[in-house]
Amino acid sequence: xxxxxxxxxxxxxxxxxxxxxxxxxxxxxxxxxxxxxxxxxxxxxxxxxxxxxxxxxxxxxxxxxxxxxxxxxxxxxxxxxxxxxxxxxxxxxxxxxxxxxxxxxxxxxxxxxxxxxxxxxxxxxxxxxxxxxxxxxxxxxxxxxxxxxxxxxxxxxxxxxxxxxxxxxxxxxxxxxxxxxxxxxxxxxxxxxxxxxxxxxxxxxxxxxxxxxxxxxxxxxxxxxxxxxxxxxxxxxxxxxxxxxxxxxxxxxxxxxxxxxxxxxxxxxxxxxxxxxxxxxxxxxxxxxxxxxxxxxxxxxxxxxxxxxxxxxxxxxxxxxxxxxxxxxxxxxxxxxxxxxxxxxxxxxxxxxxxxxxxxxxxxxxxxxxxxxxxxxxxxxxxxxxxxxxxxxxxxxxxxxxxxxxxxxxxxxxxxxxxxxxxxxxxxxxxxxxxxxxxxxxxxxxxxxxxxxxxxxxxxxxxxxxxxxxxxxxxxxxxxxxxxxxxxxxxxxxxxxxxxxxxxxxxxxxxxxxxxxxxxxxxxxxxxxxxxxxxxxxxxxxxxxxxxxxxxxxxxxxxxxxxxxxxxxxxxxxxxxxxxxxxxxxxxxxxxxxxxxxxxxxxxxxxxxxxxxxxxxxxxxxxxxxxxxxxxxxxxxxxxxxxxxxxxxxxxxxxxxxxxxxxxxxxxxxxxxxxxxxxxxxxxxxxxxxxxxxxxxxxxxxxxxxxxxxxxxxxxxxxxxxxxxxxxxxxxxxxxxxxxxxxxxxxxxxxxxxxxxxxxxxxxxxxxxxxxxxxxxxxxxxxxxxxxxxxxxxxxxxxxxxxxxxxxxxxxxxxxxxxxxxxxxxxxxxxxxxxxxxxxxxxxx
Amino acid sequence: xxxxxxxxxxxxxxxxxxxxxxxxxxxxxxxxxxxxxxxxxxxxxxxxxxxxxxxxxxxxxxxxxxxxxxxxxxxxxxxxxxxxxxxxxxxxxxxxxxxxxxxxxxxxxxxxxxxxxxxxxxxxx
Numbered sequence: 001x002x003x004x005x006x007x008x009x010x011x012x013x014x015x016x017x018x019x020x021x022x023x024x025x026x027x028x029x030x031x032x033x034x035x036x037x038x039x040x041x042x043x044x045x046x047x048x049x050x051x052x053x054x055x056x057x058x059x060x061x062x063x064x065x066x067x068x069x070x071x072x073x074x075x076x077x078x079x080x081x082x083x084x085x086x087x088x089x090x091x092x093x094x095x096x097x098x099x100x101x102x103x104x105x106x107x108x109x110x111x112x113x114x115x116x117x118x119x120x121x122x123x124x125x126x127x128x129x130x131x132x133x134x135x136x137x138x139x140x141x142x143x144x145x146x147x148x149x150x151x152x153x154x155x156x157x158x159x160x161x162x163x164x165x166x167x168x169x170x171x172x173x174x175x176x177x178x179x180x181x182x183x184x185x186x187x188x189x190x191x192x193x194x195x196x197x198x199x200x201x202x203x204x205x206x207x208x209x210x211x212x213x214x215x216x217x218x219x220x221x222x223x224x225x226x227x228x229x230x231x232x233x234x235x236x237x238x239x240x241x242x243x244x245x246x247x248x249x250x251x252x253x254x255x256x257x258x259x260x261x262x263x264x265x266x267x268x269x270x271x272x273x274x275x276x277x278x279x280x281x282x283x284x285x286x287x288x289x290x291x292x293x294x295x296x297x298x299x300x301x302x303x304x305x306x307x308x309x310x311x312x313x314x315x316x317x318x319x320x321x322x323x324x325x326x327x328x329x330x331x332x333x334x335x336x337x338x339x340x341x342x343x344x345x346x347x348x349x350x351x352x353x354x355x356x357x358x359x360x361x362x363x364x365x366x367x368x369x370x371x372x373x374x375x376x377x378x379x380x381x382x383x384x385x386x387x388x389x390x391x392x393x394x395x396x397x398x399x400x401x402x403x404x405x406x407x408x409x410x411x412x413x414x415x416x417x418x419x420x421x422x423x424x425x426x427x428x429x430x431x432x433x434x435x436x437x438x439x440x441x442x443x444x445x446x447x448x449x450x451x452x453x454x455x456x457x458x459x460x461x462x463x464x465x466x467x468x469x470x471x472x473x474x475x476x477x478x479x480x481x482x483x484x485x486x487x488x489x490x491x492x493x494x495x496x497x498x499x500x501x502x503x504x505x506x507x508x509x510x511x512x513x514x515x516x517x518x519x520x521x522x523x524x525x526x527x528x529x530x531x532x533x534x535x536x537x538x539x540x541x542x543x544x545x546x547x548x549x550x551x552x553x554x555x556x557x558x559x560x561x562x563x564x565x566x567x568x569x570x571x572x573x574x575x576x577x578x579x580x581x582x583x584x585x586x587x588x589x590x591x592x593x594x595x596x597x598x599x600x601x602x603x604x605x606x607x608x609x610x611x612x613x614x615x616x617x618x619x620x621x622x623x624x625x626x627x628x629x630x631x632x633x634x635x636x637x638x639x640x641x642x643x644x645x646x647x648x649x650x651x652x653x654x655x656x657x658x659x660x661x662x663x664x665x666x667x668x669x670x671x672x673x674x675x676x677x678x679x680x681x682x683x684x685x686x687x688x689x690x691x692x693x694x695x696x697x698x699x700x701x702x703x704x705x706x707x708x709x710x711x712x713x714x715x716x717x718x719x720x721x722x723x724x725x726x727x728x729x730x731x732x733x734x735x736x737x738x739x740x741x742x743x744x745x746x747x748x749x750x751x752x753x754x755x756x757x758x759x760x761x762x763x764x765x766x767x768x769x770x771x772x773x774x775x776x777x778x779x780x781x782x783x784x785x786x787x788x789x790x791x792x793x794x795x796x797x798x799x800x801x802x803x804x805x806x807x808x809x810x811x812x813x814x815x816x817x818x819x820x821x822x823x824x825x826x827x828x829x830x831x832x833x834x835x836x837x838x839x840x841x842x843x844x845x
Numbered sequence: 846x847x848x849x850x851x852x853x854x855x856x857x858x859x860x861x862x863x864x865x866x867x868x869x870x871x872x873x874x875x876x877x878x879x880x881x882x883x884x885x886x887x888x889x890x891x892x893x894x895x896x897x898x899x900x901x902x903x904x905x906x907x908x909x910x911x912x913x914x915x916x917x918x919x920x921x922x923x924x925x926x927x928x929x930x931x932x933x934x935x936x937x938x939x940x941x942x943x944x945x946x947x948x949x950x951x952x953x954x955x956x957x958x959x960x961x962x963x964x965x966x967x968x969x970x
Contacts, residue, residue, distance in 0.1 A: 007962070007965075010962040010965075011959075011962045011963055013962075014955070014958045014959040014961075014962040014963075015959060017955050017958065017959075018879065018883075018955040018956065018958075018959045021879075021951060021952065021955045022876060022879060022952075022955075025875070025876075025948060025951075025952070026875075026876070035944075035948050036875040036876060036948060036952075037873065037875045039875075039941075039944060039945045039948050040870045040873070040874075040875035040907070040945075040948075041867075041870045041871070041907050041910035041911050041914065041945065042870055042871035042910055042914065043870065043871075043873050043875065045924065045928045045941070046911070046914070046921070046924065046945075048924055049914060049919040049920050049921045049923075049924035049925075050914065050919045051920075053920060179924060179927050179928045179931055180931055182928070183928060183931050183932055746930070748931060750927075750930040750931045750933070750936070751930060751933075751936060752926070752929075752930040752935075752936025753927065753930045753931075753936065807927075808923060808926070808927045808930075809920035809923030809924055809927060
């Protein structure tokens with residue numbers, strides 16, 4: 001080849017390679033970000049290395065602030081905000097939240113608004129499609145349009161957004177964006193009040209968007225209606241599940257109308273109340289399966305799973321020295337950063353401390369100078385699924401109340417990082433969004449889709465002075481329905497299950513997908529006066545553990561045995577409180593750490609009776625000895641805990657497994673897999689074992705007759721054999737910690753940014769619950785005790801598994817985890833001697 | 846130019862190039878390793894290890910900035926670990942640091958090749 005040609009080829013090759021390389025590095029390619037600017041030292045992902053990882057004394061210009069304000073931090077990151085006006089308070093709160101939790105704020109709103117794929121790429125498209133279909137964004141927009149901008153809630157939301165945006169403007173200047181933005185080449189948009197309301201909606205979805213009717217559809221299809229309702233009844237006939245905090249009597253009032261129209265329903269003018277016949281249900285199992293699979297594909301923190309929250313209050317003679325004591329530990333998925341940001345807020349209108357939710361103004365649970373409150377999920381049925389009657393001759397229409405009605409359609413374009421946008425069409429019926437047309441057209445009426453003035457209610461709650469103010473504040477709380485447990489400075493205690501409890505006409509079956517032709521539509525909600533509630537009960541104790549909060553004669557439908565906790569935690573807590581007639585704050589805090597398994601307390605004696613006198617192997621005899629000495633505590637070093645757990649799983653599978661073969665477990669393993677020990681089956685097994693040992697369920701179809709002791713003996717043998725194979729021949733070494741662990745994953749899902757797994761005690765129904773599998777990721781996200789046993793402000797303590805900062809490089813990223821793991825708490829106030837103070841000034845001279 | 850003077854000049858030139866690339870990185874001029882590589886490739890100076898130095902000017906400069914930042918208290922290691930984890934790679938600082946230096950190296954290599962290709966006339970046929 002002539003030299004000139006070689007040289008030309010060489011130059012051309014070098015030019016092409018250089019151009020391609022620079023273009024790829026400068027602009028990115030597909031999902032790959034622009035690595036040139038993002039990896040250049042001092043820029044992109046490296047810029048955040050220079051960011052302040054905690055806080056130090058500084059004066060900050062914060063546009064929008066009307067008067068100087070201070071934010072102080074103690075050495076653990078506890079944050080105290082003090083301002084001269086209420087608006088400034090929420091502006092400063094927004095600024096602080098953004099500085100320490102910007103990624104979390106942005107991820108939460110993106111999740112709710114269906115914009116995760118813009119950040120995370122194609123893998124997030126299913127989540128975006130689901131959320132846009134469900135309509136969190138539409139609801140938040142409707143809520144904001146109903147909010148007067150000069151109302152307390154409107155002003156707080158606007159001020160909060162200003163505070164977040166002040167920090168975004170600073171980041172525009174210094175470039176110290178959290179690393180995720182450098183990696184993805186995106187930047188967060190400015191914050192709006194709608195974003196705050198979307199964050200609230202995401203939490204509502206996590207607590208309230210239950211798919212239980214879809215599970216009932218699958219169970220009915222696979223087990224048959226008789227067995228389904230026998231094993232998963234609306235109410236369990238057990239005394240343990242009947243421990244309401246509101247025992248009645250109950251007023252029988254007609255349903256109250258919902259305060260606002262469904263923001264995700266097609267409006268139909270000129271409604272008539274004509275009752276029409278049931279439409280044909282074509283393929284309930286198929287559509288139910290499709291929706292369930294979509295839900296289970298969502299990130300875990302967008303699913304309604306594993307309710308294990310506790311809250312209790314004692315007063316009068318039950319509290320040492322009189323007064324009242326409140327303890328609360330809401331359980332959710334654990335994550336770093338945590339759901340909560342610990343803060344004190346002081347302004348002319350507020351003096352409140354506790355756990356705030358990044359994205360929302362105010363404190364979600366905590367105390368002010370007069371009252372304190374904690375929350376548990378009511379677990380009532382807030383989702384109603386409707387099978388719409390459709391006909392190919394009437395495209396895009398559904399039959400409702402005797403006429404064909406047009407669907408309303410909303411179109412979205414989902415931007416996807418590194419890929420083409422995805423178009424989405426969402427159909428809306430009068431019931432709500434159409435979640436699938438697979439098999440049949442299925443829409444959902446979800447209480448979270450009704451604009452709910454929760455922020456206004458929360459701010460009123462933050463300012464409440466007594467139980468009247470507390471009730472008044474929660475009158476407007478709609479979704480998610482929550483049990484607010486209360487204690488105050490006068491020594492009063494109370495509870496209120498505030499929120500929407502949808503009601504349908506008598507004769508409807510809301511636990512299943514219902515015909516959408518009109519006869520089963522929501523007629524209203526339980527009126528406020530008839531909500532579950534209690535105030536200064538004679539027992540001087542109120543306990544809320546996601547159990548059914550009302551007794552059997554409550555005149556309203558609120559859910560089935562699949563909704564509510566079976567009462568194991570309730571029993572342990574009630575027993576502990578009864579055993580400590582003069583509770584101290586230390587007693588109360590210690591109860592939060594209890595890992596007693598009440599089901600074991602009930603069934604292990606029956607197991608020991610069943611194996612007594614039978615021929616046992618050596619390991620079996622040692623296992624029996626372990627169980628005999630055991631006190632039902634799921635301690636990390638307990639071998640008996642492993643034996644019990646393995647036995648129980650085997651026992652339940654042996655009983656129900658032969659009839660479970662047709663159940664589509666893989667469609668919703670979190671609810672349907674026998675290995676998760678579904679709540680109603682546990683309750684049934686307990687009841688039969690103790691009171692009906694010859695129940696026909698113990699005998700497999702076409703099998704030889706068996707009774708409870710027979711199955712227990714077989715399950716025990718299997719459990720011991722399995723443990724020996726897995727953990728070795730010596731039962732003393734089968735400690736629970738070898739089977740069971742906890743972890744606190746990163747909110748981003750990134751491996752290596754979480755804590756654990758580490759051997760851990762507890763199980764899904766201990767007070768200190770460890771739920772979500774043998775490597776548990778659900779647990780107490782906040783432990784708080786407030787003691788109103790002296791004069792003046794309460795003494796309060798709290799801890800959560802995380803830290804104030806979301807930055808893994810920060811000393812405040814997980815500094816509270818060791819305390820949480822070792823069951824210590826910190827005062828819910830700044831420790832003396834603040835480490836750092838921000839002096840904040842507005843843009844006015 | 847004596848060999849000693851020549852060596853000093855080369856060392857100075859490399860130092861200036863490293864300093865310029867490093868300073869440029871902090872200003873957002875991420876493509877300077879390419880420019881430096883191209884200039885180095887285009888130079889007619891010949892000395893032992895020339896190719897290696899052409900290639901390393903970018904990574905050396907960027908590494909210097911990272912070290913400088915770390916020395917000033919920036920959380921370089923922890924940030925690198927975070928970035929690795931977020932990218933779905935093994936959560937160690939090493940991965941991100943290597944990726945960073947690799948970006949500089951690739952640029953310098955491409956620049957060096959281009960510079961040499963343009964100025965090198967080869968053997969006459």
